[in-house]
Amino acid sequence: MRDQARQRIDVQLSDQESFDIIIVGSGGAGLRAAIEAHDLGASILLMSNGAAGKSGATMMAGADITLDGGGAAKIGLTGNELDSKTKFFHDIIVQGYYLNNQKLVETYVRDAPARTKEMIDWGMKYIWNGKRAILTQGTNLNETLVNQVSKRHITIKNDFFVTDILTQHNSAAGVVGLDINKGSVQAIRAKAIIIATGGWQRIYSFTSAPGGLTGGMHAAAYRAGAALLNMEMVTFCPNVILWPPALRGDIFPYILIEMFGDLLDKHGRPFLRDEYDPLIYHIATTTEWNKLIFSLAATKIVARGDGSPRGGTYYSIKNVPLNILDEAEKIYPGWRWLRTDFTSLIDWLKQGNAVEVAPAAHYMEGGIAVDEHASTTLKGLYAAGECSGGLFGSNRVASAITQIFVQGVVAAKSAVAYSKKVRLATPDEKQLKQVESRLTAPLTRNDVVRAVDLKKAIKKIADANLWVIRNGTGLKKAVAELESIVRNDLPRLSVQTQALAYNKEWIDAIEIQSTLDVLLASARSALLRTESRGVHNRSDFPQTDNKHWLREIVVRQVNGKMSLTTRPVTITKLKPPRVMFGFEEGIIRAVKELGE
Amino acid sequence: MNKLERKTIKVKISRFDPSVDSSSRYQTYEVPFEPKMTVMDVLDYIYENLDPTIAYHSHTSCHRRICARCNLTVNKKPGLSCHTEVNGDMTIEPLPRFRVIRDLVVEGL
Numbered sequence: 069m070r071d072q073a074r075q076r077i078d079v080q081l082s083d084q085e086s087f088d089i090i091i092v093g094s095g096g097a098g099l100r101a102a103i104e105a106h107d108l109g110a111s112i113l114l115m116s117n118g119a120a121g122k123s124g125a126t127m128m129a130g131a132d133i134t135l136d137g138g139g140a141a142k143i144g145l146t147g148n149e150l151d152s153k154t155k156f157f158h159d160i161i162v163q164g165y166y167l168n169n170q171k172l173v174e175t176y177v178r179d180a181p182a183r184t185k186e187m188i189d190w191g192m193k194y195i196w197n198g199k200r201a202i203l204t205q206g207t208n209l210n211e212t213l214v215n216q217v218s219k220r221h222i223t224i225k226n227d228f229f230v231t232d233i234l235t236q237h238n239s240a241a242g243v244v245g246l247d248i249n250k251g252s253v254q255a256i257r258a259k260a261i262i263i264a265t266g267g268w269q270r271i272y273s274f275t276s277a278p279g280g281l282t283g284g285m286h287a288a289a290y291r292a293g294a295a296l297l298n299m300e301m302v303t304f305c306p307n308v309i310l311w312p313p314a315l316r317g318d319i320f321p322y323i324l325i326e327m328f329g330d331l332l333d334k335h336g337r338p339f340l341r342d343e344y345d346p347l348i349y350h351i352a353t354t355t356e357w358n359k360l361i362f363s364l365a366a367t368k369i370v371a372r373g374d375g376s377p378r379g380g381t382y383y384s385i386k387n388v389p390l391n392i393l394d395e396a397e398k399i400y401p402g403w404r405w406l407r408t409d410f411t412s413l414i415d416w417l418k419q420g421n422a423v424e425v426a427p428a429a430h431y432m433e434g435g436i437a438v439d440e441h442a443s444t445t446l447k448g449l450y451a452a453g454e455c456s457g458g459l460f461g462s463n464r465v466a467s468a469i470t471q472i473f474v475q476g477v478v479a480a481k482s483a484v485a486y487s488k489k490v491r492l493a494t495p496d497e498k499q500l501k502q503v504e505s506r507l508t509a510p511l512t513r514n515d516v517v518r519a520v521d522l523k524k525a526i527k528k529i530a531d532a533n534l535w536v537i538r539n540g541t542g543l544k545k546a547v548a549e550l551e552s553i554v555r556n557d558l559p560r561l562s563v564q565t566q567a568l569a570y571n572k573e574w575i576d577a578i579e580i581q582s583t584l585d586v587l588l589a590s591a592r593s594a595l596l597r598t599e600s601r602g603v604h605n606r607s608d609f610p611q612t613d614n615k616h617w618l619r620e621i622v623v624r625q626v627n628g629k630m631s632l633t634t635r636p637v638t639i640t641k642l643k644p645p646r647v648m649f650g651f652e653e654g655i656i657r658a659v660k661e662l663g664e
Numbered sequence: 665m666n667k668l669e670r671k672t673i674k675v676k677i678s679r680f681d682p683s684v685d686s687s688s689r690y691q692t693y694e695v696p697f698e699p700k701m702t703v704m705d706v707l708d709y710i711y712e713n714l715d716p717t718i719a720y721h722s723h724t725s726c727h728r729r730i731c732a733r734c735n736l737t738v739n740k741k742p743g744l745s746c747h748t749e750v751n752g753d754m755t756i757e758p759l760p761r762f763r764v765i766r767d768l769v770v771e772g773l
Contacts, residue, residue, distance in 0.1 A: 118724025119773075122731040207730060229723075248723065249765045278731070280724035312700040314747050317727055407729040520712050567681045570719040570769045572711060 079244060079504040081255040081495070087113045087223075088487040089480075090243055090256060092230045092285055093264035095124025096469060097453025099213035100183075100476030101262050101483075106220045108484040113256065114217070115243070117265075117280045119226040121214035125266045125277050125454065126472065128406070129206035130323060134467035137200055139181035143188070147198035153177045156200065156466070158642060162658050163357065164433075164461025165602040166618055166644035167298065167637055171440040172459040174640060176466070176474050183473035190216055201467070207406055209469060228254075231284060231578055232503045233261055233292035233449060234495035240292065240448035241493040244503050246578060251568025253507055255500060259487040262442075262479045263289060263451045264472075267432035268586050269302075272535075273527045275429040276305050276319050285455060287582030289436045290589070294444040296623040297457035298434035299586070300594035303464055303603045304536050305430035306362030307331060309423060310380045315413065320405055321383040321425050325353070327396055331362060332382040332422060333374040339381070340365050345652055351659060356465040360603055363427035364651070367536040370426075380426030385417045393418065427536055431468060433460045433603065434593070437622060442479035445624075448486060452479035458620065461637075462602025510577040515562040519576035522557055526550075526583055534590055539607045543595040550588050558584065585630075589623040592632055596621055600651065611648045618644055673697045673750065675706055677718060678757040681766050688764070690755070691715075703738055703745040703756065707768075719767035720745065733773045735759050 089105050091098050094116035102114045116123055136156035137148025156177045161168045184202060188194065192212040194204040217224075230245035234255060242257040268283025269275040290296055307322040309315045325331065330338040340362065341349050352361035366381045375381055385393065393414070397403060403410040417423060435457035442450045452475035454468055459475075510519070533546035561580065563573040599613040600606050619634040649657055672694045680688035693710050704727070707720045721734045727746045734745040737757045745756075762770035 118731070119733065122733055123724035123726075127730050128726060128728060227723075249769070249771065278724060278726040278728075279722060313698075313702050313705050314700065314749060518716065520716055524712075565717040567683065567717065567719070567766055569681070569683065569766045572719060572722070573716045575723050 079253045079255055079500055081257075081500065086257040086492055087111050088258065089113075089260045089262060089483045090115060090258040091262045091264060092243060093124065093266065093453070093455070094118070094120035094224070095264065095266055095453065096126035096209055096213060096472035097264035097455075097476040097479075098124070098262070099210075099217055100473050101264055101452055101480040102222050103213070103216050103220065104477045104480035105262075105484050106222055108480065110484045110487055112222060113258070114222055114224045115228050115230055116224065116226050117229045117248075117284075120217065120224050121210045123278060123280055125281060126469070127206045127210045128276070128278055129209065129469055130319070131206045131209060131469050132201040132203050132467050133180075133184050133187070133194075133469045133473075134201050135180035135184050135470065136177060139177075140184075140196070140200070143181050143185040145196045145202070147196075148200065151200065159662060160466050161461065161642050162661050163465040164463050165612060165654070166614065166642075167461030167601060167620070169440075169458035169620075169638040170640040170642060171638050172438070175440050175478060176459060176471065179474040179477065180470050183470065183477065187212055187473070205406055229284070229575060229578065230288065231507060231582070232288050233446070234499060235292050235446070236493040236496050238293065238447060239490070239493065240446060241495045244500065246507065246575070248575065249569055251571055251574075253504060255495060257492055257495065259490050259492055260448045260450065260483040262483050263436060263449070263455050264453050264476065264479070266454045267435070268583075269429040269432070271527065271583050271587055272429040272530050274308070274310075274317070274426060274531070276308050276317050277429065282579045282583055283586035284579060284582045286436060286589075287585040289444060289446070289449060289451070290585055290623070290625055292446055292449065293625065294446040294449055295437040296435065296589050297437035297620055298462070298593065299457070299590040299623055300597050300604050300621065301433035301457075301462050301602065302429060302534065302590070303359055303431040303433060304363040304427035305359055306366055306427045307383055307425040308428035310376075310378045310426050311424050315408070317428060318408065319428075319430075320408070320410055321423060322358075323405070324385070324396075325362075325383065326358065328388045328392060329383055329385040330387065331366065331425070332384050333369045334376060334382075335374065336382075339369050339374075345656070347659065348652055348655055351655060357463070357655065359430065360463055361655070363536050364605060366427055371537070376424045378424050378426075380424045382422035383425045384422040386420050386422070390418070431464055433457065433462060433464055434590075440478075441482045442475055443482055448490065450479040450483050452476045458638075462604055506581065507578055510561045510563045511574060513560065513562040515560040517557045517560040517562055519561060519563060519573045519580060522553065522561060522580055523576050526553065526580065526587065530587055534587070534594060537605045537607050538594050540595060540598075541608075543591055546591040547588065547595060550584055550591060554584055554588075588630060592630065593621040593623060596632055596634070605651070610650055612650075612654050613648050614644055614646050615648060671697060673706075674753040675710070676755040677710070677767070678755075679718070679767050680758075680764050682764060697750070701750050703736070703743070703748045703750060703754075704734060706750055707745060707756075719765070719769045721769050721773070735773055736768050
């Protein structure tokens with residue numbers, strides 16, 4: 069039986085099917101890249117591990133699109149004409165704690181208005197807030213983009229879990245992975261590859277991200293020779309619903325707290341208001357800095373035993389007058405947001421109850437290292453959107469939606485130009501065999517290490533040691549435990565399910581292989597960064613150290629081993645102050661620097 | 665004692681692998697009941713603790729009613745597994761009139 073299964077899953081490399089460009093990932097960055105690459109005349113294949121328009125993080129976004137007020141006025145969105153690209157650039161970097169690659173930020177602010185206008189022209193529903201943001205919803209973004217992709221009759225492969233980048237002569241030559249519904253391993257050739265697969269939040273047990281965001285393509289890029297960057301940087305969204313289960317992971321209270329309501333500890337005290345500088349409270353409730361500040365404050369409350377039974381805090385609207393709530397309902401008619409009806413939750417909250425909320429893994433500032441052309445360090449491989457690293461430094465305060473449009477287009481342009489210069493390569497046979505063997509090995513073993521248990525164990529390591537507040541002891545423990553899993557458990561990982569079609573255990577087993585690379589890269593980077601900067605908080609190194617740590621951490625595979633190096637952050641126009649400061653001081657400093 | 669206060673529920677699931685089976689059959693599992701738990705929670709529990717071979721859509725599910733790919737039927741009534749609350753014993757089947765890939769996973773969602 070086992071041998072039969074093994075026989076049936078020899079990797080199939082199609083001779084007939086090849087493309088100029090394969091785009092892996094069908095969220096906003098992948099869809100936008102597909103539209104651009106198609107319009108530039110390339111033959112493309114858009115690959116989704118779920119279904120295009122029905123998977124990925126974009127559909128779940130709040131969502132806003134940010135651009136400078138001056139640029140907005142030029143595309144007809146008036147009200148903030150005195151704002152400029154220079155100011156926007158400055159704000160993103162100061163609040164990113166100067167770890168941003170300034171070349172990436174320049175591209176972001178430069179292209180934001182043009183990318184926004186396209187979405188409006190394509191019929192996206194939106195509200196302009198008169199400052200720096202267009203408010204819309206993830207579902208609108210997806211509908212608009214999927215509509216454009218459909219018009220162009222772009223070839224799409226759904227439910228295909230790409231696991232590896234095929235290479236030849238140190239260049240990308242194709243992809244290989246699991247066709248989930250067929251249960252077969254297939255390889256497809258292309259001249260260039262664009263990765264647009266979002267973050268790896270699903271490695272944690274509590275996250276606002278949908279299934280599938282487990283960093284598989286980060287690991288694939290890494291194994292193929294591309295560098296990863298600042299993998300220690302993880303943004304947590306505070307005030308995410310812990311219970312009831314049907315709403316678990318929903319960020320609606322986070323959206324509401326920008327308007328009203330309080331975060332309470334188990335004594336009913338609004339701890340942020342009570343315990344922090346009034347300026348910090350003001351910043352937390354009025355700016356995009358809210359994610360960082362609330363997450364940190366709530367984590368400290370839970371750590372000292374003042375949290376809720378499920379390990380969170382409480383969101384309450386008890387003190388909000390009913391007519392103010394009625395006004396807010398006009399923004400979310402019928403208390404519907406995205407596709408969820410929150411009427412019963414709001415009614416329950418109105419009666420004076422409080423919903424349990426906690427920080428959830430939400431956005432990755434780090435990722436696959438790219439330059440301003442979206443090129444990775446592997447020839448022919450590009451990355452766009454959240455899976456790429458460097459744009460937002462150590463704290464994202466501007467929109468990740470703008471990021472997917474801007475970088476999706478940049479990656480498409482670069483990949484198309486490259487694909488015109490090169491010929492289709494035949495992937496390295498040895499690598500194909502290696503990948504095939506790695507993917508199918510868990511199916512052929514009769515051992516005791518189950519994917520379900522290993523996945524749980526890995527999540528536990530991430531939750532315990534790579535959460536909002538980190539420390540050296542915990543990070544060392546995480547690295548040691550992960551190394552032990554790689555050494556002792558991974559070679560014994562065994563899938564019991566014999567059926568090949570939609571084999572959930574097999575999907576989990578393949579995810580685990582990549583997850584370990586991603587989490588080890590993150591844990592080692594977090595251990596190496598002996599300071600606190602933005603979302604990376606080390607209780608043993610609480611100071612932000614601009615004297616020594618205005619450096620990016622680069623992770624690469626060298627001779628089969630994970631190697632970490634650092635390099636100075638890319639600076640173009642804005643020189644960082646060479647000082648050290650603590651958390652609250654850092655925020656107050658930045659506010660003064662911003663002049664607001 | 666009403667049925668919601670019982671500690672466990674009986675869950676009957678339609679099993680079908682088109683590559684080997686000629687027709688579907690049912691398999692029954694006993695699952696600990698938690699107030700407000702969803703059908704997805706029940707399926708996760710079975711997968712993690714009782715039977716890792718069951719197939720139900722979850723690899724990219726959004727848990728927010730957005731992707732609507734976890735659609736199935738509970739006691740013959742269609743619904744999303746991520747948002748359907750459990751009321752007691754139940755029979756879970758794939759959405760009718762869709763080609764079954766395996767168990768509860770169908771083509772075309």
